[in-house]
Amino acid sequence: MKKMKWALLMVVVLVLAACSTEQPGSKSSSDNEDAGKDGDKEFKIGLSVSTLNNPFFVTLSEGAKEQAKESGAKIIVVDAQDDASKQASDVEDLIQQGVDLLIINPTDSEAVVSAVESANNSNIPVITVxxxxxxxxxVSHIASDNKAGGVLAGEYLLELLGENAKVAELEGIAGSSAARDRGEGFNEAVDGKVDIVAKQTANFNRAEGLTVMENILQANPEITGVFAHNDEMALGALEAIQSAGKDIVVIGFDATDDAVKSVKDGKLAATIAQKPEEIGKKAMEAAVAVLNGEDVDADIPVDLELIKE
Structure with a gap:
């Protein structure tokens, strides 16, 4: 009887072994559900955008999404709606969701520090764009040289208007590095050569650009040129100028689709192209490289171009 039981047990063991097609140490199909490109673990990357109400950042996020798909990574995009407090909350939420890396487009360069430090404390790498x-x-900052772009805008404004012209400057969100650097480059280019009679923030917003420009025109009807720190403000300013029946040179920054069309139509004098889709793609490429243990440059530049008639 004992021999029969032993024989039966051996048969069962052999049958179970034959039914298994996996080799020792191999992963089951369920283990590979999160597999990314080349069978590696799928990286989960969070992207906090300052605002998706601006076409520039919509294009940037689309570039990141496209590259994420190509890289086999998962991306979670959140919209701070130009609110530094909301951005901090969004970043904390992404950390709680267990992202492997954070890409942050700061609403405010100073206010975002606490969010970056929170990610640091959770051992989550941070890339800014x-x-x-x-x-x-x-670990890396991907951007165009905003100061160089401001210089380009200033030099072209001088080329169009000559020296001693009276101009206005529409500034971006106070505290943002983009506003600071673009303004610094522009003022460096035109220092002592034009008269900047008005300098006001319109927070990178088209509607505010319109309102602020209306007020500037009432106080300074002699203005012949405007530099706006982004295209949304430039297009708002252009609307105010057209409503007032004036002919004023306006230069923007970003080369959004609306702005480029306006340049081609002979309305906007120029815009500085800084290729947001490429910024998004390069950010995602850098993110995947970092998570794969590769070294990336601390600063990754994206080329600028003056778009004019």
Missing amino acids: DRSAEGGEV
Whole structure:
């Protein structure tokens, strides 16, 4: 009887072994559900955007999504709606969701520091795009040279208007590195050569650009040129100028689709192209490289171009 039981047990063991097609140490199909490109673990990357109400950042996020798909990574995009407090909350939420890396487009370069430090404390690498953070540990910053773009805008405004012209400057969100650098470059180019009679923020917003420009025109009807820190403000300013029946040179920054069309139509004098889709793609490429243990440059530049008639 004992021999029969032993024989039966051996048969059962052999049958079970034959039914298994996996080799020792191999992964089951369920283990590979999160597999990314080349069978590696799928990386989960969070992207915090300052605002998706601006076409520039919509294009940037689309570039990141496209590259994420190509790289086999998962991307979660959140919209701070130009609110630094909401951005901090969004970043905390992404950390709680267990992202492997954070890409942040700061609403405010100083206010975002606490969010970057929170990610640092959770051992989550941080990459910044377009606007930098003024503190915390950031492994890479991907952006155009905003100061160089401001210089381009200033030099072209001088070419169109000559010296001693009276001009206005529409500034971006106070505290953002983009506004600071673009303004610095522009003022460096035109210093002592034009008279900047008005300098006001319109927060990178088209509607505010319109309202602020209306007020500037009432106080300074002699203005012949405007530099706006982004295209949304430039297009708002252009609307105010057209409503007032004036002919004023307006230069923007970003080369959004609306702005480029306006340049081609002979309305906007120029815009500085900084290729948001490429910024998004390069950010995602850098993110995947970092998570794969590769070294990336601390600063990754994206080329600029003057788009004019």
